[in-house]
Amino acid sequence: MMIPFYKMHGLGNDFVIVDERARRHGLSPARIAALADRHRGIGCDQFVVLRPACRAGADVFVRFFNADGSEAGACGNASRCVAEWLRREEGLRECVLQTRAGLLPAWIGQDGAVTVDMGPPALEWRDVPLSQAADTLHLPLAGDPAAASMGNPHATFFLADMLDMDPSVAGPLLEHDPLFPERANIGFAQVRARDAMRLRVWERGSGLTLACGSGACAAVVNAVRRGLVDRACAVEMDGGTLSIAWRESDGHVLMTGPATVSFTGAVPAEGVPS
Numbered sequence: 001m002m003i004p005f006y007k008m009h010g011l012g013n014d015f016v017i018v019d020e021r022a023r024r025h026g027l028s029p030a031r032i033a034a035l036a037d038r039h040r041g042i043g044c045d046q047f048v049v050l051r052p053a054c055r056a057g058a059d060v061f062v063r064f065f066n067a068d069g070s071e072a073g074a075c076g077n078a079s080r081c082v083a084e085w086l087r088r089e090e091g092l093r094e095c096v097l098q099t100r101a102g103l104l105p106a107w108i109g110q111d112g113a114v115t116v117d118m119g120p121p122a123l124e125w126r127d128v129p130l131s132q133a134a135d136t137l138h139l140p141l142a143g144d145p146a147a148a149s150m151g152n153p154h155a156t157f158f159l160a161d162m163l164d165m166d167p168s169v170a171g172p173l174l175e176h177d178p179l180f181p182e183r184a185n186i187g188f189a190q191v192r193a194r195d196a197m198r199l200r201v202w203e204r205g206s207g208l209t210l211a212c213g214s215g216a217c218a219a220v221v222n223a224v225r226r227g228l229v230d231r232a233c234a235v236e237m238d239g240g241t242l243s244i245a246w247r248e249s250d251g252h253v254l255m256t257g258p259a260t261v262s263f264t265g266a267v268p269a270e271g272v273p274s
């Protein structure tokens, strides 16, 4: 028995997408982590499972798993990829994704770019203190760090300069800091203009990725709260740029960017070659 999959990416944040609407494969967290392994599996930042929607108006129920097998409530780049997957497989140019973070409308623009309405952020007003344990005391801060949830937890650190910054040092320490009982995605941002920033994200459960959609949304929300940018902002990450708009009328965050198919394939249902 083989499991067919799509391999897709959004700005280099890459995904394995498996359609379980007709048949479940009983993938355990350990099996997902094995399939996500870049040396012994297919390799991906997140593993995405599609199930039948159970909410009125939704086209599909989407579950996101990190490379370590843990489940995430949201994934912006994968949401765009699922919208593109629905366009290819079912001809939909507009869809509604049911996720653990709620119902997310998505649509394909004339230029092929995908927009997802990521919903309203949940703002956290507690401080994110710097600490020796998290190796953050030396960071050249340009604003106070802030935390927000886009259906998954994010903290953003605003830096005056990212040149010497290695997210792989402070990132894992902060991800596991007792400050974040569910762990957290950690963004390091440098504001370049009122409508532009640079961002690198250490992702909970996956490590440093080339782009993080929910992280870009959270970074703009947090930067607006700190008075650093306007509500429409381009977020440049290692893999490319997302357009983020925090809509004033209803507080929803809109994320626009590409969604690309790399290849399709199939893996044996039982075990991965070791």
Ligand SMILES: N[C@@H](CCC[C@H](N)C(=O)O)C(=O)O
Binding pocket: 013, 045, 046, 064, 066, 071, 072, 073, 074, 075, 076, 077, 078, 152, 153, 185, 203, 204, 205, 206, 209, 211, 212, 213, 214, 215
């Ligand atoms: N790559 C993602 C976020 C994936 C989930 C995250 N690692 C978490 O655990 O919350 C994105 O594009 O948003």
